[in-house]
Amino acid sequence: MGEILFLAHRVPFPPDRGDKIRSCHLLRALAALAPVHVGCIGDDGDTPEALAELASLAASHCVARRAGPLPLVAARALVQGRPISVAAFASEALHDWVGHVLATRPVTTIFVFSGQMAQFVPDGFTGRVVMDFVDVDSAKFEAYGATGRWPMRWVYQREGRLLRRFEDRTARRATTCLFVSAEEKALFEARLGRRTGIDLCTLGNGIDWHGYDPAVIAPAPETLGGAVQLTFTGQMDYPPNVVAAELFAHAVMPSIRAAHADAVFNVVGRAPIPAVRALDGVNGTRVTGEVPDVKPWLAGSTLVVAPLAIARGVQNKVLEAMAMARPLIVTPGAATGIGAQDGVHLRIAESPAEMAARALALIADPAGAAAMGEAARAYVVARFGWERVSRDLRALVEGAQDAA
Structure with missing residues (x-):
């Protein structure tokens, strides 16, 4: 096959958050197939080490800056009738670089990671376009719009509506569209209506289980110290994570503390916004902020919780x-796309009362909780290695080449 152009909305290194974990592993798999030219949007958090790792893997690369501060970009997008989440990743420099690469290199495949980056695929490109939507972003904003407060409710509703149209156009432009789970694929397919001829495929997430x-x-x-430890991890400026942490601290922890007065709820993750920091000390909540590694916090947990009201894709x-x-x-929602069995690999709970009841039951049954954890690890090892995902990706890309 020819060379590959890989477009991502963030620098894929280091793989320390959900989207970067996926983009990093997919990029490595593609680089094993052919020379890959990487174009992405950078930010102030990109370290010299991350950029050096990108340079060592890519045949060539461009790390462009965003179009400007988000409030200014959002205002411009509102006037122009564009989705804000697409305008936020616009870059003339990256447009120019993409044009140069396509004009000077034998690129036959463009791999687009995340819908926002579809704006950089030229209309005149005649090769194959593999579009990794991961999940249905427009559905996420529609969910925000159904629950948010004015004026953000209106902003989210507008974003969901415009982004849905953008996703529709992007899918029709692509050779193959990828989704992280069968549920996300089915949702997108239903939103396309009667349109046919669009190739939709599932490419799941993986995990480096050797390191866990x-x-x-x-x-x-x-x-350490003997107290019950409940832990929630995530990027703590991401709205669904913020809502989840607030819900658990205020609506679940009082019931747990009534039975275990010293129980601690650890909120572990970078960039906690003021609303999250305000939870520190509430009903035994401890907000850590960014930590060097979440794995020791998981290792020290009596239970891990993911009380997400809005969850897209695989968590x-x-x-x-x-x-x-x-x-x-x-x-x-947090269990979607994993296929784990309730009561065997994890416990699923919908309401705060159900979360508290199931947490207390597991705390009271250490042997049963340990058995569930062992079953969960065995399930992940058998089904979610990145090696399997990489094999599936290679087959999909080669199939897209044949389709093109």
């Missing part, structure tokens, strides 16, 4: 907890 070995990872010192935080053999309580 509870036998060799010591618990974080802060989790890496759930796979990580399962790989660490931790007993886990999740909402139905």
Whole structure:
């Protein structure tokens, strides 16, 4: 096959958050097939080490800056009638670089990671376009619009509507469209209506389960001392994570503390917004902010929780907890796309009262909780290795070449 152009909305290194974990592993798999030219949008958090790793893997690369501060970009997008989440990743420099690469290199495949980056695929490109939507972003904004407060409710509703149209056009432009789970694929297919001829495929997420070995990872010192430890991990400026942390701290922890007065709820993740920091000390909540490694916090947890009301795609935080053999309580949305069995690999709970009841039951049954954790790890090891995902990706890309 010819060379590949890989477009991503963030620098894929280091793979320390959900989207970057996926983009990093997919990029590595593609680089094993052919020379890959990488174009992405950078930010102030990109380290010299991350950029050096990108340069060592790519045949050539461009790390462009965003079009400007988000409030200014959002205002411009509102005037222009564009989705804000697409305008936020616009870059004339990246447009120019893409044009130069396509004009000077034998690129036969453009791999687009995340819908926002479809704006950089030229209309005149005649090769194959593999579009990794991952999940249905427009559905996420529609969910925000159904629950948010004015004026953000209107902004989210507008974003969902415009982004849905953008996703529709993008899908019709692509040779193959990828989704992280069968549920996301089915949702997108239903939203396309009667349109046919669009190739939709599932490419699941993986996890480096070798690195999540509870036998060799010591618990974080802060989790020692005998108190019940419940842990939630994630990027803590991401709205669904913020809502989940607030819900658990205020609506679930009081019931748990009534039975275990010293129980601690650890909120572990970078960039906690003021609303999250305000939870510190509430009903035993401890907000850590960014930590060097979440694995010791998982290792020291009595239970791990993922109380997400809005969850798109496959949750890496759930796979990580399962790989660490931790007993886990999740909402139905957080369990989507994993296929784990309720009561065997994890526990699913919908309401705060159900979360509290199931947490207390697991705390009271350490042997049963440990058995559930071991079953969860065995399930992840058997089904979610990145090696399997990479094999599936290679088959999909080669199939897209034949289709093109």
